[in-house]
Amino acid sequence: MEKYILSIDQGTTSSRAMLFNHGGEIVETAQREFEQYFPKPGWVEHDANEIWTSVLACMADVLTKADVEAEQIAGIGITNQRETTVVWDRNTGKPIHKAIVWQSRQTQQICNELREQGLNDTFRDKTGLLLDPYFSGTKVKWILDHVDGAREKAENDELMFGTIDTWLVYKLSGKKEHVTDYSNASRTLMYNIYDLEWDEELLDILGVPKSMLPEVKPSSEVYGHTVDYHFFGSSIPIAGMAGDQQAALFGQACFEKGMAKNTYGTGGFMLMNTAEEAVRSDQGLLTTLAWGVDGKVEYALEGSIFVSGSAIQWLRDGLNLIESSKQSESIAGEVDSTEGVYVVPAFVGLGTPYWDSEARGAVFGLTRGTKKSHFVRATLESLAYQAKDVVDAMVEDSGIELKKLRVDGGAVKNDLLMQFQSDLLNVPVERPKINETTALGAAYLAGLAVDFWKDRKEISKQWYVEKDFDPQMNEEKSAELYEGWQKAVEAARVFKL
Numbered sequence: 001m002e003k004y005i006l007s008i009d010q011g012t013t014s015s016r017a018m019l020f021n022h023g024g025e026i027v028e029t030a031q032r033e034f035e036q037y038f039p040k041p042g043w044v045e046h047d048a049n050e051i052w053t054s055v056l057a058c059m060a061d062v063l064t065k066a067d068v069e070a071e072q073i074a075g076i077g078i079t080n081q082r083e084t085t086v087v088w089d090r091n092t093g094k095p096i097h098k099a100i101v102w103q104s105r106q107t108q109q110i111c112n113e114l115r116e117q118g119l120n121d122t123f124r125d126k127t128g129l130l131l132d133p134y135f136s137g138t139k140v141k142w143i144l145d146h147v148d149g150a151r152e153k154a155e156n157d158e159l160m161f162g163t164i165d166t167w168l169v170y171k172l173s174g175k176k177e178h179v180t181d182y183s184n185a186s187r188t189l190m191y192n193i194y195d196l197e198w199d200e201e202l203l204d205i206l207g208v209p210k211s212m213l214p215e216v217k218p219s220s221e222v223y224g225h226t227v228d229y230h231f232f233g234s235s236i237p238i239a240g241m242a243g244d245q246q247a248a249l250f251g252q253a254c255f256e257k258g259m260a261k262n263t264y265g266t267g268g269f270m271l272m273n274t275a276e277e278a279v280r281s282d283q284g285l286l287t288t289l290a291w292g293v294d295g296k297v298e299y300a301l302e303g304s305i306f307v308s309g310s311a312i313q314w315l316r317d318g319l320n321l322i323e324s325s326k327q328s329e330s331i332a333g334e335v336d337s338t339e340g341v342y343v344v345p346a347f348v349g350l351g352t353p354y355w356d357s358e359a360r361g362a363v364f365g366l367t368r369g370t371k372k373s374h375f376v377r378a379t380l381e382s383l384a385y386q387a388k389d390v391v392d393a394m395v396e397d398s399g400i401e402l403k404k405l406r407v408d409g410g411a412v413k414n415d416l417l418m419q420f421q422s423d424l425l426n427v428p429v430e431r432p433k434i435n436e437t438t439a440l441g442a443a444y445l446a447g448l449a450v451d452f453w454k455d456r457k458e459i460s461k462q463w464y465v466e467k468d469f470d471p472q473m474n475e476e477k478s479a480e481l482y483e484g485w486q487k488a489v490e491a492a493r494v495f496k497l
């Protein structure tokens with residue numbers, strides 16, 4: 001009876017389940033979207049129960065579609081949208097508020113107040129993060145401050161906190177396990193990534209009782225088993241867990257120091273493996289835990305770009321300049337260059353390295369001769385320029401030269417973009433055969449724990465390039481183009497309403 005690993009990829013807009021075989025190939029997939037709630041401008045929430053039922057449905061769908069029995073699943077790996085915060089009642093197992101999503105800005109004021117008290121460095125020095133509403137800590141505080149009776153309940157040990165990985169393991173295990181992994185814990189603004197423990201001082205500042213927090217575990221280990229009523233009489237080991245960007249780094253087999261991947265999805269996330277060294281950043285990068293595997297933790301440097309592929313969606317849905325994201329390539333290809341046009345897609349501010357939440361999008365360099373194709377090309381190029389901003393910051397902070405970049409996410413199908421990225425960075429860009437690197441990473445983490453795969457060497461051998469792009473532009477030209485981008489960003493940031 002052939003065995004498989006089932007990977008759950010719980011993302012921001014949809015949940016997916018994928019079955020992987022021993023060769024690391026996708027056998028079947030299932031996907032379900034769920035509702036996004038926008039109660040106020042800038043706020044984004046999910047219903048944790050809707051997330052749970054979407055995951056359960058995907059798991060059932062994928063087994064049915066593949067005609068695979070639950071007994072054939074050697075282990076389950078979970079990867080998830082990070083930072084999104086759920087607080088639930090220990091007695092009933094019911095969330096006391098909607099999940100506050102990573103994108104949500106509803107804790108801006110809390111962050112401002114903490115910053116005004118001069119606490120940014122306190123958080124940064126312990127967590128590797130910044131005081132930004134992006135991370136979980138201030139979201140937990142917000143829930144305790146705003147839900148009737150929540151703080152009292154929390155102090156009486158009646159509430160539990162979890163990111164989505166924790167919530168799913170809790171539900172899958174029949175409310176038995178309350179665990180997370182290093183990679184997810186490192187995104188909460190409450191976990192000391194150097195001492196590897198929940199930080200009492202930070203919990204005190206945020207007013208979060210330690211009893212609410214899950215136990216932090218390695219990313220590859222059997223945390224518990226599914227209760228059999230969900231899985232047709234089978235109890236399956238839940239054996240791998242990691243935040244989605246760290247899982248993608250693992251799925252891209254970026255196991256050595258200096259290896260990096262960039263994901264071009266809705267947003268952009270670049271991670272560089274820095275092995276056992278936690279590199280502190282002066283350039284607005286995040287220092288984060290990559291994973292805990294083989295009895296040790298490893299670190300990564302991360303650059304977060306808020307708008308990447310969604311700029312192409314904007315061309316399609318907002319401006320009606322293209323009919324599909326794919327068409328951006330042929331239209332941009334009608335011209336050889338943007339002829340000096342730059343689009344800065346700072347629609348929700350700018351992330352790494354600027355962290356400017358008030359910046360807004362801008363277009364520069366228009367002339368009477370500017371055509372649609374220049375505009376589309378400039379938007380596409382902005383994805384690559386933003387990645388270059390992050391790479392330069394990484395090289396400066398870590399002192400590690402980038403030798404090549406592995407890529408994934410929806411927009412990497414665009415050859416023109418990939419070529420331009422390689423030209424701009426002056427390194428080869430490698431697009432893997434399996435683009436679902438996030439789900440694959442979670443599958444590998446689970447598979448290692450249940451001996452489905454032996455070690456990382458075996459995994460590395462399963463990583464294949466589908467296409468690579470080598471630099472073709474001369475360096476002077478690419479430096480000149482990048483200088484134009486830097487001027488455009490600078491000018492965009494001056495404009496504040």
Ligand SMILES: Nc1ncnc2c1ncn2[C@@H]1O[C@H](COP(=O)(O)OP(=O)(O)O)[C@@H](O)[C@H]1O
Pocket residue numbers: 011013264265266267308309310311312313325326327328329409410411412413414
């Ligand atoms: N050929 C293409 N060229 C440029 N962008 C693309 C192309 N195909 C998809 N995209 C963009 O990729 C994004 C979807 O990527 P995906 O990795 O599925 O996102 P996520 O996982 O964040 O939802 C969309 O924003 C879409 O506009």
Ligand SMILES: O=P(O)(O)OC[C@H](O)CO
Pocket residue numbers: 010011012013080081082083102243244245265266267
């Ligand atoms: O759900 P995704 O793929 O957009 O990823 C969200 C990130 O984990 C946020 O940090």
